[in-house]
Amino acid sequence: MTQTERTEWTGRVLRLRIEGPAQGGEFVARHEGRVVFCRGGITGELVEVVVDDDPGRAFCRGTVIGVLESSRDRIEPLCPAAAAGAGCCDWSHIDPVAARGFSGRILAEQASRIGRIHSTADRVPVGVPAGDDASTGWRTVARWVTGADGVPGVRRSRSRDVVTVPCVQADPRIAEAVLAAGVGPHREVLGVLGDDGEVHVAHRRVTDPVTRGRDRRSRQGAATSARARSSRPGAWELVSGPSTVTRRVGEHTWRLPVDAFWQAHRSAATHYADLVRQAVSGAPGLPAEPVVWDLYGGAGLFSAAVLDVSPRARVTLVESSRASSGAAGTALDTGPGIVTVCARVEAFLARTDGDPGRPGTPDLVILDPPRGGAGIDVMADLSGRTRSRIIHIGCDPASLARDVGVLVAAGWTLVDLRGVAAFPATHHVEGLAVLDPPRMS
């Protein structure tokens, strides 16, 4: 079928054999020369799929409504909300060990397709954070929305509708506190469980457009403008729990505002800090007083890890959120060892000398950007400046592959690429890449 040929398969039920997992969590199948991205399938299964989104190109999307030949990896869905159509735990029907294998395949495939990083292995190893393999109750930072009835829930997949059947990701103590707080209709609700066992509940107004019955494109437009509007109110109103959240990793204790970023999985911060310590310790030719940049650094989780293994390091933490960067000092001795810069990474790099009083050529860079990644310009800039090692942590396999691909194309060597199953029962996975620069001869 050509790109220009019109199709309208919406509502059609197809019998399909499921192939491999795709970036984004759906599984690929084919029908009459078109790709059908299937939600709710597993590799090898024969299924019936109803097409629910047909953009009229070489592909369409559908949802599994019947399993004719089931995979051994299929389990009873862990999440009632996902089973009711919520967009939370899209892999809740897949055995967790198999799910980690699928994540590893996606990481490898994206590295090859987008990053042009070719390896003989068809999957990247994916482990659980700090030995914690719980599939439910792992989330310590959770968001809900309330509809007109004020009952908290999660959004239906690809819709603004709210599913109020409980999702299993959040620690049950958060769900209890959110229900007890009774925040009212049309609110965005944030529940956070601190490492001291305190639960914090905050909320803010959400402008919730009516999108039921609209086509996908206008729903997406409405969702985008709703995001823009809902980010405008800005301030969260704290209705339960102390005003700062306690976070502990090793010897370090942070006191964070409730809306400051922290890794959502209860064991992720400890695990990533460990991986960063290992990668810093193994960096080739790192001087005794290395210049280190912790980019997209939040409240300094990785700055702390660097100082644990390299106490004389001169660390610059760059973070655009004032709430997060301002909290670095609650755990770290900011001053000669660590300087915090509240700025966008792009703006920080544009000052050619980096931070005043510090060289603009770091020995080591750690970057942990949001889902969209750092981008080609930032990566090209870092490639030209960094002397010893770059550690990239990324929660989207495609943007991680693109970012790392920039370094590999510039001659850097990928010495480690691994995944961490930090979002169990979902297709989301954290990737960690360690790269060393080309050797000068």
Ligand SMILES: C[S@@+](CC[C@H](N)C(=O)[O-])C[C@H]1O[C@@H](n2cnc3c(N)ncnc32)[C@H](O)[C@@H]1O
């Ligand atoms: C995935 S979080 C990582 C935070 C930190 N590394 C940690 O593990 O706690 C990404 C952080 O990047 C920040 N951020 C987003 N875009 C940014 C930009 N362009 N420049 C600097 N920081 C940015 C966000 O506020 C967020 O704190």
